[in-house]
Amino acid sequence: MNTTTVAVDLAKSVFQLAVADTQWRVIEQHRLTRAQFERWFTNRNVSLVIMEAWGSAHHWARSLNALGIEVKLLPAAYIRAAVDVNKTQ
Template structure:
């Protein structure tokens, strides 16, 4: 069999397709393997360049494949599209990835370490909590306005004014509305606590990071 210089892998959840290229760009082989078989298939190959699209789980697989002695390149998906030939399918996608890598003009995406991915998870989760807090604060402000209770924009104003509005017996809020809005406000405050925890985690990470220092 022709020695493979580049293997393109089309990643999926359960079944992966591999497409190998030889020294002159000819096809060495094609394989379809289950998730559990991928590393077993690659450990049989002599060290070569393995190309993946930079997508979900690609950084994990890149680290695993590097540990087998292969060189790994993560390619931006939008740049791989130009190399796709014929109808889009798993084999053609894997071939496009391999040929895009061989072309050599696409700047690869740096492979993240597990620690770098930890930090990415931290920031993504914090962003989600922040968005939830903003959504609920806007919802509370809008619902109160339907009863003629106007609270200025801003998180600080909501924290300050909403408890006062719920306790004000002279405004137009009904008892049922007070009960419902109070429960949602409690949820809002829990998100505040959660966001404060994430903010503290970010501060602690920044203190330990040489680049931030």
């Protein structure tokens, strides 16, 4: 698989992944536990991972960097703004 970008939503026990191709179209979505999350990246050709900079994000960024994957941490303010747009008032 020639995956280029993976967006990750970190949580306490279950992580949500959205896999995008080179045209930024979502081609896969996964819901993984912590153990599955670690194994998933060892079997894939991923060049970039994007995740929100929460507490555990730095730990996962270091782990993914050790596998040779570039990681971009986005400030929480950027993510929160996208969520607030979709809410009804």
